[in-house]
Amino acid sequence: MAGRGGGTGTSPPPGQGVGAETRRRPQPQPQHELAGPGPAAAPRRPPRAERRQRAAWMEPAPRRCPAGRPGCPxxxxxxxxxxxxxxxxxxxxxxxxxxxxxxxxxxxxxxxxxxxxxxxxxxxxxxxxxxxxxxxxxxxxxxxxxxxxxxxxxxxxxxxxxxxxxxxxxxxxxxxxxxxxxxxxxxxxxxxxxxxxxxxxxxxxxxxxxxxxxxxxxxxxxxxPYGYLYALPAPRPLVLPRKTRLVAWVISNWNEEHARVRYYRQLKEHIAIDVYGARGLALPKGNVVETVSAYKFYLAFENSQHTDYITEKLWRNAFAASAVPIVLGPDRANYERFIPPDSFIHVDDFPSPRLLAIYLKFLDKNKANYKKYFAWRKKYEVHITSFWxxxxxxxxxxxxxxxxxxxxxxxxxxxxxx
Structure with missing residues (x-):
């Protein structure tokens, strides 16, 4: 997020008028800091105007918050x-x-x-x-x-x-x-x-x-929404691109505190995952769909988990690339409001990342079971929303x-x- 602001910093604090601001001047340096080595000059009492000026500089009037909070945050x-x-x-x-x-x-x-x-x-x-x-x-x-x-x-x-x-x-x-x-x-x-x-x-x-x-x-x-499915006028045959690799993940914002990074670190202990982007391989010509289309599975992991927050990670990176999405976001019921229940794999379907990895290896060896995740494609097409x-x-x-x-x-x- 870009920084906020743009003010010059010259506005008076809440509770002080403009007049008080214009009367202020930088506080004079103490005499002993300007004088150099030698005996210190005898202290003198500053004139009344200087005392007022110094008091205004060092002790500004208390800031008042219109909402009643001290300090006007x-x-x-x-x-x-x-x-x-x-x-x-x-x-x-x-x-x-x-x-x-x-x-x-x-x-x-x-x-x-x-x-x-x-x-x-x-x-x-x-x-x-x-x-x-x-x-x-x-x-x-x-x-x-x-x-x-x-x-x-x-x-x-x-x-x-x-x-x-x-x-x-x-x-x-x-x-x-x-x-x-x-x-x-x-x-x-x-x-x-x-x-x-x-x-x-x-x-x-x-x-x-x-x-x-x-x-x-x-x-x-x-x-x-970021995308949606729409019905085709007539059923079509299912044709998948050739799959030569197993699991891919494209990520640009790597944050160790995110649930998706924590889950990835556990999952990769049990199955090989090719990572592209911030902490991995470079995308050839930046083409996500073309790259992911060679993989059987894609980690469609959202950066945070909230109601209906299902982004291009599912619609474009997985569906448009004909890869089975492994999703981490809202719960399964929330996904099923938008896509068929047999079109994706939810991490919550498995008690642990290890068991998910075992299931992915099973699907890798069983072509008929793997193709069931694409049955919906005979009747529906994917629409990816154009920003903006x-x-x-x-x-x-x-x-x-x-x-x-x-x-x-x-x-x-x-x-x-x-």
Whole structure:
């Protein structure tokens, strides 16, 4: 995660006005440090103005936290900064602000365009990870018409939805721009995030700011998974690439504290594993799918274990490469909401890594049993989500389908971390 900040460090601490800051000067060095060898000069009592200056430098006024915490920690200030910014932009409005603090019901928003009518304008407040992208052709790629995507903030007043990418929101939280003009009554603010809760800091500061969520979570307002299966119009014969190797793993973020690294270290004691990436072999031309397709099994180990957090490690690295995924992530039941139960092997299916290794060696010698893990391929194909074009286009589709529905996400952290 890139460092946060961007401030110059010249702002006065909470509880002190600007005037107090401008009166301060660097503290004069003690006389004996400037004088060099020789007898020390007789101490003198500094003038009243100098005493006041020194006191202001050494003993600043106590910092007060608006939330009642001593020392005004950044956590508290960040929540207030975002809430004030959202209120100034007109996200909640005066009546909704009262509802936020007094528990009153929110007022209904002005109705949006009826479903299926008109053009939908979507504004991207920050380009994800600061990387500018061309405009997606939603009609050609996803059959979504009437979708206008832009990162030009001058179009704020025309946007039906504004997207805020969580990583960039956290990065820029201390250098937020001046609030935009008052929010149009029908405009929606959408929180967008595709990292797991373990890698999504400061969620607690975003309560009652956004209208919608967009993530890999199935219960998001706009659900965009890393991939999915779709039915073929007719069954097809099963053809697998030639398999010459046993187990592969591609990893870029090596962390000894992660469950996946700990499990790998136990598993490799009982079976050979070819590791590519951070601590292993170089990928030929960086091609994951082509490399993994020579292996029978792939370790689709997630960097953290959370509800619905099933990433490209399964969809692309394993499924697209026609390797049987060995998964470590949410529980088996969670995987089975998205893929057939006989399409993968879960580490929880075995009491120990040693027994898993024995089973993999068994499948290696029994072709018929191994091929059962690909029976689903006769009826389904894999779709791998395209970052970020598909996500932006999905917002247009969701806005048009929502009609007059309106809400505010009251506790983002409680939902996403559940």
């Amino acid at each position: 950044r956590r508290c200030c960040r929540r207030l900064r975002w809430r004030r910014w959202a209120l100034a932009a007109g996200l909640l409005g005066a009546a909704a602000a009262l509802a936020l603090y007094a528990g009153l019901p929110e007022p209904a928003a002005e109705p949006r365009a009826a479903a299926g009518s008109g053009e939908v304008n979507v504004l991207l407040w920050w380009e994800p990870f600061g990387r500018p992208r061309g405009t997606a052709d939603c009609r050609r790629r996803y059959n979504i018409t009437g979708c206008r995507l832009s990162s030009n903030r001058s179009l704020y007043g025309e946007a039906q939805a504004v997207l805020f990418h969580h990583r960039d929101l956290v990065l820029h939280d201390q250098e937020l721009p001046q609030p935009p003009p008052p929010r149009p009554p029908r405009q929606l603010w959408v929180w967008m995030n595709f990292e797991s809760p373990s890698h999504s800091p400061d969620l607690w500061a975003l309560a009652s700011i956004f209208n919608w969520t967009m993530s890999y979570r199935r219960d998001s307002d706009i659900f965009v 074009d598909e996500h932006f286009c999905k917002v247009c589709e969701a806005v048009r389908a929502a009609g007059n529905q309106i809400k505010t996400v009251q506790n983002l952290a409680s939902w996403f971390e559940s």
